Amino acid sequence: MNTLSSPATVAQDATHVFHRQLRHGLPVAVSGQGMTLTDASGKTYLDACGGAAVSCLGHGHPEVRAAMHAQIDRLTYAHTSFFTTGVAEELADLLIDTAPAGMSHVYFVSGGSEAVEAALKMARQYFVEIGQPQRRHFIARRQSYHGNTLGALAVGGNAWRREQFQPLLIDVTHVAPCYEYRDRRADESAEQYGQRLVAELSEAIERLGPQNVMAFVAETVGGATAGVLTAVPGYFKGVRELCDRHGILLILDEVMCGMGRTGTLHACEQEGVVPDLMTIAKGLGGGYQPIGAVLAQGRVVGAFRQGSGLFQHGHTYLGHAVACAAALAVQRVIQRDGLLAQVRERGAALQALLQQAFAGHPQVGDIRGRGLFWGLELVAERGSKRWFDPALRLHARVKSEAMAGGLMVYPMGGTVDGRCGDHILLAPPFIASEADLGEIVERLRAALDRAVAGCGAAALA
Numbered sequence: 001m002n003t004l005s006s007p008a009t010v011a012q013d014a015t016h017v018f019h020r021q022l023r024h025g026l027p028v029a030v031s032g033q034g035m036t037l038t039d040a041s042g043k044t045y046l047d048a049c050g051g052a053a054v055s056c057l058g059h060g061h062p063e064v065r066a067a068m069h070a071q072i073d074r075l076t077y078a079h080t081s082f083f084t085t086g087v088a089e090e091l092a093d094l095l096i097d098t099a100p101a102g103m104s105h106v107y108f109v110s111g112g113s114e115a116v117e118a119a120l121k122m123a124r125q126y127f128v129e130i131g132q133p134q135r136r137h138f139i140a141r142r143q144s145y146h147g148n149t150l151g152a153l154a155v156g157g158n159a160w161r162r163e164q165f166q167p168l169l170i171d172v173t174h175v176a177p178c179y180e181y182r183d184r185r186a187d188e189s190a191e192q193y194g195q196r197l198v199a200e201l202s203e204a205i206e207r208l209g210p211q212n213v214m215a216f217v218a219e220t221v222g223g224a225t226a227g228v229l230t231a232v233p234g235y236f237k238g239v240r241e242l243c244d245r246h247g248i249l250l251i252l253d254e255v256m257c258g259m260g261r262t263g264t265l266h267a268c269e270q271e272g273v274v275p276d277l278m279t280i281a282k283g284l285g286g287g288y289q290p291i292g293a294v295l296a297q298g299r300v301v302g303a304f305r306q307g308s309g310l311f312q313h314g315h316t317y318l319g320h321a322v323a324c325a326a327a328l329a330v331q332r333v334i335q336r337d338g339l340l341a342q343v344r345e346r347g348a349a350l351q352a353l354l355q356q357a358f359a360g361h362p363q364v365g366d367i368r369g370r371g372l373f374w375g376l377e378l379v380a381e382r383g384s385k386r387w388f389d390p391a392l393r394l395h396a397r398v399k400s401e402a403m404a405g406g407l408m409v410y411p412m413g414g415t416v417d418g419r420c421g422d423h424i425l426l427a428p429p430f431i432a433s434e435a436d437l438g439e440i441v442e443r444l445r446a447a448l449d450r451a452v453a454g455c456g457a458a459a460l461a
């Protein structure tokens, strides 16, 4: 297809791109500026989700573009088994300067799934290096998402995404996520609920034999499966203690919730815990380039240094110079412009707007989030918390109604008994003004009402 003369929408029978969705056409994005993307017809879309919580600085930021241009003019690519680059070193310095205590090194990759794969293999090799090769089990959580490559999919707990690939996945033990809205019992406090979950993890460790477990893997704040699952107080502290007691690594996946999204640079800061390995991506490069990373504790890296001296892993584009330059520029703008404080302040404004618009809405069961990371859990009936029939694909209807109304929101849905349900995720750029947030909530409200009406009255009965 010639995009210069492109129609606004590309039909599925007129494309050679193997799009993920093979039945529906897609609008053709042609430009992006600040909070909005524009398609080939000139229609604009207010970006309320940064794609998938990616575009933290919005689109077309002049300083990030300039940094990328300057790097392109100097050097675009030097393979990491031959060279390091100044820009990769500078970015690693910045990330370690701002990282939780004890983090000493950064392993650069090209995205979130690669970061998770690298962290899993780092955990395995760490135990080989320290003479505990019998450790071969990962424990992770249901209702979680860690990426679509086979290792990341195996630790993930999204039934719908895993189903058909099950025979190819390594065996991982899954425990309950922290899902207060559905799982906290009426007779227990939030803290007691958290302790119950930690006890369940403890039982899983005992069943496998603590000496056989490599790591517990969790999103600090769940994202792409169940619409922003925040932990109850004390939960992650309990998890950390348990891991320490048994010499098990704690891998926190902050690919989506990290890099400022929840109002602190790392979401784990709000839990008062420090992981052994932490994955980051999306907001690291803000969508200007594909980049992700694993942050590793000095103790872990030390084992590699004293042992074989080589991490048996790698990809062609590790630490790509233009990707590092983009991420460095994004992170410097966030620091210089005080955007973390802005995320907290605008986050509070967004929370208030969401409460106003949806606290009494019959199809919104729960509104939860932190910073500029919010999820709405959609239900057919609030009292029973009954989900819509997944065949109605309410989440997808909300997305398409929102797009029709010039708004991008991130939908999640599917399964139901194996969990997931319909959720809408909001992750607007950190630069969103209060007026933008008001517009987002207004358009979302209209899209949700149209989508629910489209399901018909029977869906609610």
Ligand code: PMP
Residues within 6 Å of the ligand: 052, 111, 112, 113, 114, 116, 145, 146, 147, 148, 219, 223, 224, 253, 254, 255, 256, 257, 281, 282
């Ligand atoms: N981990 C988490 C927590 C994520 O949200 C995602 C992406 N939604 C991934 C990993 C995978 O990242 P990517 O799509 O960049 O491979």
